[in-house]
Amino acid sequence: MSPSPLNPKTTHYEFLGPAGTLAISVGVPILTYAQYFACSEVAGGCPPALSLHTTCLRVLAALSDPEWWKSLWDTEATIAYFGWYAFCVVAWALLPGDIVEGTTLRDGRKIKYKINAFSTFLLALGITTGLILRNGPEAFTFIYNKWVGLLTASLLMSFLQACYVYAASFRPGKLLALGGNTGNLIYDWFIGRELNPSIGSFDIMSFNELRPGLILWVLINISMVCEQAVRRGGFSQVTDSMWLVLAFQTWYVADGLYNESALFTTMDIITDGFGFMLSMGDLFYVPFVYSLQARYLAFHPVVLGSLRTLGIFLFNFWGYYIFRTANAEKNDFRNGSNPKNLKFMTTARGSKLLTSGWWGRSRHPNYLGDLIMALAWSLPTGFETPITYYYVIFFTFFLMHRQHRDDKACQKKYGNDWDKYTKLVPYRIVPYVY
Numbered sequence: 001m002s003p004s005p006l007n008p009k010t011t012h013y014e015f016l017g018p019a020g021t022l023a024i025s026v027g028v029p030i031l032t033y034a035q036y037f038a039c040s041e042v043a044g045g046c047p048p049a050l051s052l053h054t055t056c057l058r059v060l061a062a063l064s065d066p067e068w069w070k071s072l073w074d075t076e077a078t079i080a081y082f083g084w085y086a087f088c089v090v091a092w093a094l095l096p097g098d099i100v101e102g103t104t105l106r107d108g109r110k111i112k113y114k115i116n117a118f119s120t121f122l123l124a125l126g127i128t129t130g131l132i133l134r135n136g137p138e139a140f141t142f143i144y145n146k147w148v149g150l151l152t153a154s155l156l157m158s159f160l161q162a163c164y165v166y167a168a169s170f171r172p173g174k175l176l177a178l179g180g181n182t183g184n185l186i187y188d189w190f191i192g193r194e195l196n197p198s199i200g201s202f203d204i205m206s207f208n209e210l211r212p213g214l215i216l217w218v219l220i221n222i223s224m225v226c227e228q229a230v231r232r233g234g235f236s237q238v239t240d241s242m243w244l245v246l247a248f249q250t251w252y253v254a255d256g257l258y259n260e261s262a263l264f265t266t267m268d269i270i271t272d273g274f275g276f277m278l279s280m281g282d283l284f285y286v287p288f289v290y291s292l293q294a295r296y297l298a299f300h301p302v303v304l305g306s307l308r309t310l311g312i313f314l315f316n317f318w319g320y321y322i323f324r325t326a327n328a329e330k331n332d333f334r335n336g337s338n339p340k341n342l343k344f345m346t347t348a349r350g351s352k353l354l355t356s357g358w359w360g361r362s363r364h365p366n367y368l369g370d371l372i373m374a375l376a377w378s379l380p381t382g383f384e385t386p387i388t389y390y391y392v393i394f395f396t397f398f399l400m401h402r403q404h405r406d407d408k409a410c411q412k413k414y415g416n417d418w419d420k421y422t423k424l425v426p427y428r429i430v431p432y433v434y
Contacts (some may be wrong), residue, residue, distance in 0.1 A: 371429070
């Protein structure tokens with residue numbers, strides 16, 4: 001298919017091009033499985049008490065054993081995962097919800113989105129709570145026991161979706177992402193060739209961003225609470241650290257789902273295509289990596305005590321306050337409201353950029369709140385292992401890369417006005433630091 005004015009050929013690569021995207025496509029799944037085997041009861045600890053030499057021998061022995069490869073697959077877990085995804089689709093279709101319009105696309109269209117992610121979340125929590133109350137905590141330890149099989153099933157779903165949307169992007173009339181039309185199969189398949197791929201009114205990208213992975217993240221945490229409850233003799237014996245992790249992450253997910261409409265102004269929806277990068281991130285990485293702290297606490301309980309519990313709670317609240325108030329300022333301003341009388345500059349394009357409030361302190365204050373919360377989620381695990389801090393370390397580099405992409409796009413969009421703006425707001429994420 002030859003390039004058109006509406007779908008120009010992409011002339012620049014990210015992630016070091018096809019070789020880099022191939023390395024990420026293979027490397028991220030490997031690292032995610034490795035994280036489990038480096039921090040699990042089955043492996044012998046977090047990390048296992050093994051020398052580097054012994055660890056290498058065990059890894060080589062496993063990789064050369066066909067039975068080990070077979071152990072990554074679990075038919076029962078695969079049926080459960082695909083059933084979970086089907087449940088989310090049916091809930092999207094049947095539960096009532098408002099219809100909202102997204103931003104205007106390059107072809108003049110505005111996609112209509114059904115808003116009912118929070119309702120789906122409440123339904124899933126209701127069913128889960130009923131199951132646990134009726135049958136006890138042992139009825140919901142399935143996720144802990146089937147971890148590897150569920151991980152493999154989510155990876156399979158991610159791969160199948162990436163292949164489908166890539167193939168479907170070649171149908172006539174498709175609007176392509178400006179960054180995913182290089183003509184290189186591996187790169188475009190990873191980045192996402194089509195912008196906002198859909199099946200009828202079912203928008204694949206926005207659905208995956210909010211429903212199956214995010215809600216499953218909370219259900220995984222609940223399963224870890226149940227696992228600890230079974231081991232320790234009931235919910236009354238579940239540790240304060242586990243309750244903190246469950247509360248923090250459940251609130252974070254609930255907040256995102258409740259404010260679903262805010263998703264439709266993000267870079268993911270407006271400019272990015274949907275490929276393996278996002279399908280893997282939404283379905284595979286988010287629920288199974290972000291829940292590491294709860295999984296660790298399930299087999300390695302940590303008791304914090306009142307003072308440390310209060311301190312971590314306040315630290316997380318501080319991060320949430322920054323995250324929520326910063327996003328509220330931005331959303332109000334984009335919707336034509338300025339209740340705080342924030343200062344702004346007007347660009348030659350007519351766009352307005354905030355230069356006071358949280359957005360005057362840094363160009364991405366919401367990222368600062370996100371990072372504070374990420375650290376707060378890891379602190380309940382204590383300091384016996386660095387592995388449980390993997391999320392906050394990864395998230396720091398992820399947000400720095402995202403900030404770099406966003407700033408680069410703004411530089412291209414606003415030109416000299418962006419240079420003027422960066423002088424008014426010099427800090428990227430952390431005021432006075434970065």
